[in-house]
Amino acid sequence: MEKTKWIDIKGNHDSFNIPHLDSIQNYYRKYSAWHKDGSFHYIHTTSFGNYSFICVDATLSPGPKRPYNFFGILNMTQMAQLSFMATESLHSNHTIWFGHYPTSTIISPAPGIRTLMSSATAYLCGHLHTMGGLMPVLHSQHRGGTLELELGDWMDNRRYRILAFDHDLLSFADLNFEEWPVVLITNPKSFLYSSSAHEPLVKILYSTHIRILTFSPSVIVSVKVYIDRVHLGNAHQVSGPLYVLRWNPQNYSEGFHHINVTVQDASGRISTRSHIFAMEENLSRRFDFWPSVILLSDHYVLARVLFGLIVLIQITLLLVFRYVQKPALKGNPGLLTLTSYSLHVFSKTNTFYYSVLVLNLYTILGPWFVGELIDGQWGACFSFGVFVGGSFLQGSVTFVVGILQILFFNLPLMAYLCWCLFLRCRGHSFCSHIRHGHHLMAVLIHLAMALLLAWQLYSCYFLQRTYGTVAFFLSPMRTWLVVLTLALIYKTWTLKSSELRTYIVEMKTYQSS
Known part of the structure; x- marks a missing residue:
């Protein structure tokens, strides 16, 4: 300090x-x-x-x-x-x-x-913590020329950054702790990280020396400079970590060029730093696609739109198949026709139609749970945000949680119930459909639903551990949904044949033909 x-x-x-x-x-x-x-x-x-x-x-x-x-x-x-x-x-x-x-x-x-x-x-x-190692370099540039430079964390990855202004030209190096020597080329600076809107880039063209900052616990013994694989010589120390080498920038005034600096210290450790530079401002180089998407997209907007679309698609499916005439089972219907038929059966059976419709509407309107979002302070979580401590925090991660909930539970639950109802229409009970051929596929489908239900139960456990026991019991989107799921599955296999009479007759007619 x-x-x-x-x-x-x-x-x-x-x-x-x-x-x-x-x-x-x-x-x-x-x-x-x-x-x-x-x-x-x-x-x-x-x-x-x-x-x-x-x-x-x-x-x-x-x-x-x-x-x-x-x-x-x-x-x-x-x-x-x-x-x-x-x-x-x-x-x-x-x-x-x-x-x-x-x-x-x-x-x-x-x-x-x-x-x-x-x-x-x-x-x-x-x-973003290098996104678990998937994105070790997350750099991009805004439309106005401002660089956005994310840096991996210190706690796990021991990453740090050195920045330098050299004649008002910004250079930086992202480094790993205790990797020596450290090398930062400040002139000529990297073209990719240049911005004519904020930096006097013309100074590179009229500079007299290549300038390098290098640090090490041991004495630096050599600083070798190469441009386009041609060795220009060894830079000499001017003051502290600053090393320079005279050059003629006019020799590199056209196109892109590659500078490479290799530094060795007295302990025998060697580091190399390189980048591409250019004097012409009308040339173009772009940052990688995925880092730019991650840094420059408004993820909360994307999450809101995706969440809304997914819910809208599921509700639309219910409404369409509720009121559109079901297809006739003739000839040799394909998977699409049979899927459509099962959706008709599902949507036209009031118990399942209204249960899933209300589930989707509730996913939008909430609240998902009520509990201690902060120790000692009660709050409620909705898709569109969180109320806690007398404040409202706009929805962001809530939409992501909602997307995961719909994709990995609500939609699979609807598909599973449609499949079960289709089997019921074919005259099967819970045990008979496993014995009657394709038993391996049936077991796998039931197992998949059991795993999803286990995931939902784990989320209830996480809710209790994080937000308290009250949150566990006052959670329509977690605990109550588990109860609803079990009730709907039970209802599917115990549904009276009279409620499916029309579909069973159609299915028997189709099977006999």
Whole structure:
């Protein structure tokens, strides 16, 4: 603290189960270097200009238990505050925004968080933890030229980042702890991470030296520089970690070029850093597709749309097959005709039709459960958001949970009941359909439904462990649904033949023909 300026911010793990910012459970206020909740603007002053750092605090207050604070939320007051900071930062050489959440996981009112930070050179974030190792590099660029640079976590992956401004050109390196030597090429900088809107890129063309920062606990013994596989020479130390090598940038004024720097220290450790650079601004290179989708999509919007479509499709199926005439079973009907027929039987049987219709409507309207979303504070969870501690938190992860619930339970349950009813129409009982051929397939289908039901039961257990016993009993979408499922399955196999008489007659006529 005496030698280094520390700027730390909260993440979603710091706001789990926090009733309010003044709570003694808010450890950030006590243990952080900044000792201040909320967004802030720090200006670093140098002899050659000012550099602004704007923190975006999108953590939830109150902060519910997991998983309902995976997304950050900014309200109108917070957006106005950030807008004021953005205006203040226009007088600085550069502005760096940073926050825990990627912009794709921040819910913000118009004009949106990306628009507010459009004057920034880069936005630094974390939160996604390399997506379990699937995305070790998550970098992209907003339309206005602002870089969005997610960094893997320190706790499990021991990742950290070094940034440097060299003549107001931003360079950075994402590194693994205790891997030495550390190498960062600051001039010429990477073309992929360049922005003509925020950086004086022409300075590369008129620079006199290649510049490299390199660090190691041991003495650096060599810094070899290659461009397009041609060895230009060894860079020499100027001051501290800065090494330079004279060059003529005019030799590389056209097209793309590849710079490679190999550094060796006295302990024999070798590191190599390379990237592609260019002097022409009209050339084009793009970030990888998936990192851009992950960082630049508004995932909460996609989740809302997908959730709505899935529910709408299931309700539409019920309504269509309820009121459209059922197909005649003639000749050799295919799988599609038999599936359609079973959906007709299902939709025209009141018990199942109204049960599943109400289930779908309830999935939208809720509440899914009522319980202690924060220890000592009661709340209710809906698809469209969470009410807790007198506050309403907009729906985000709730829609994802809803999608998983429908895809992995509600829809399979409907399909399973349709299949059972179809077997009943063919004159089978629960035991006879297993004995009557295709028994392996029947066993597999029942086993699949049993596994899905086990998953639903586990979610009830998770609910009880996380939100309390009351939440377990006041949970229509978890505990009550298990009871409804068992009742519907029982009803399917004990349904009186008189209720299916028309379909049984049709099926017998078809089978005899």
